[in-house]
Amino acid sequence: MQNRRLETGLQLGVATLILSSLYLTTVEIACNWLIVHQRRRVLGGLYLAVVPSSILFMGRLYVSLAVGRKTHNVALYPFPNIDELKEPYECTDSAGALATCLKCNDAWKPPRTHHCSTCDVCRLQFDHHCPWVGAAYELVQPCSILPKKVGNCVTLDRLDSFLALLLIVPFTYSIAVFPIRTILTTSIRRGLDLSQKNTWSRSIWWDWYGSWIFFGGPLGRWVYGAALGVYLLKKEETCDLPLVGCPSLRVLTLAIFGFIFALFCSILAAWTLHNILYGITTLDSLRSRSDLTQRLVCDPRQHKVVSLLPQERPYDLGWRRNIAQIFHHNNPRTGYKWSSINPRVLDRMRTSEVIERRRD
Numbered sequence: 001m002q003n004r005r006l007e008t009g010l011q012l013g014v015a016t017l018i019l020s021s022l023y024l025t026t027v028e029i030a031c032n033w034l035i036v037h038q039r040r041r042v043l044g045g046l047y048l049a050v051v052p053s054s055i056l057f058m059g060r061l062y063v064s065l066a067v068g069r070k071t072h073n074v075a076l077y078p079f080p081n082i083d084e085l086k087e088p089y090e091c092t093d094s095a096g097a098l099a100t101c102l103k104c105n106d107a108w109k110p111p112r113t114h115h116c117s118t119c120d121v122c123r124l125q126f127d128h129h130c131p132w133v134g135a136a137y138e139l140v141q142p143c144s145i146l147p148k149k150v151g152n153c154v155t156l157d158r159l160d161s162f163l164a165l166l167l168i169v170p171f172t173y174s175i176a177v178f179p180i181r182t183i184l185t186t187s188i189r190r191g192l193d194l195s196q197k198n199t200w201s202r203s204i205w206w207d208w209y210g211s212w213i214f215f216g217g218p219l220g221r222w223v224y225g226a227a228l229g230v231y232l233l234k235k236e237e238t239c240d241l242p243l244v245g246c247p248s249l250r251v252l253t254l255a256i257f258g259f260i261f262a263l264f265c266s267i268l269a270a271w272t273l274h275n276i277l278y279g280i281t282t283l284d285s286l287r288s289r290s291d292l293t294q295r296l297v298c299d300p301r302q303h304k305v306v307s308l309l310p311q312e313r314p315y316d317l318g319w320r321r322n323i324a325q326i327f328h329h330n331n332p333r334t335g336y337k338w339s340s341i342n343p344r345v346l347d348r349m350r351t352s353e354v355i356e357r358r359r360d
């Protein structure tokens with residue numbers, strides 16, 4: 001329950017950030033500042049054409065990740081007969097048995113499926129549970145009438161939208177703040193200067209030992225110090241310029257939160273891209289090496305089962321095919337599609353000693 005509250009808080013924060021950014025960029029920066037005040041109509045028009053549409057696209061991706069149909073990605077396939085399987089697959093023992101989920105009444109757990117403890121459902125092609133992308137409702141039991149709130153996971157089927165969102169956030173932020181970058185840096189510099197000199201802000205913030213510890217530690221000390229200074233500047237000065245031309249706590253807050261969000265998305269985008277190129281999921285990357293060597297692969301055509309070596313990635317098909325795979329979505333109506341196994345693992349199986357022999 002506590003997780004759910006935290007997740008709802010994060011999602012409301014993201015939604016507020018997107019809506020506030022849309023207002024600030026469209027009305028305040030493009031119209032009031034660039035077009036009306038600075039009379040730079042071409043630049044204002046270009047800004048209007050790019051930034052709000054990027055933010056709207058970001059919002060659309062966000063909503064589709066949160067409530068889109070692909071959220072209904074729960075494994076509900078019938079248990080296959082392993083004697084009829086032709087494709088190589090990941091198995092659980094030397095007889096080529098398939099995995100089951102104890103928490104889902106021993107239902108079949110297809111390869112790369114993981115039971116998400118937060119959502120309490122098995123997710124097909126699980127990558128990670130994402131608290132940022134919204135709570136979803138779905139019919140977990142085919143016979144249930146009311147949808148059950150199950151939360152959200154990022155699965156391989158949704159990784160293309162997730163990556164697009166991670167890439168578009170830093171891109172949009174960089175362009176959005178570009179016309180006001182000098183105003184922002186000047187405001188922060190003047191704000192810091194004033195708050196360090198002002199008796200009131202010194203006594204409540206700079207001289208308080210807690211400013212080093214609470215509210216973000218040493219970094220938070222300077223961020224809140226600057227915000228206090230901008231607040232004081234706004235109180236002390238009369239400014240006839242549009243909102244973004246004056247010291248504004250609202251603009252500064254949005255710029256700081258936007259920066260943190262863009263930085264967070266950039267790091268996550270780099271991490272996600274790295275995983276895609278190597279054919280692993282976020283869950284795989286968090287697994288230990290000993291965990292990996294306990295994984296087994298069965299090739300029914302060779303009647304063999306092998307353990308994976310520590311450096312082997314079972315679903316790594318080479319970077320080009322790994323990238324192509326994220327655009328290839330599973331269609332529940334056409335039945336389960338087995339994930340292709342790394343051809344190097346199958347080659348090794350062919351040429352090396354048999355580690356385990358499949359039951360015939």
Ligand SMILES: [Zn+2]
Nearest residue numbers: 101104115122
């Ligand atoms: Zn399960």
Ligand SMILES: [Zn+2]
Nearest residue numbers: 116119129153
């Ligand atoms: Zn989940």
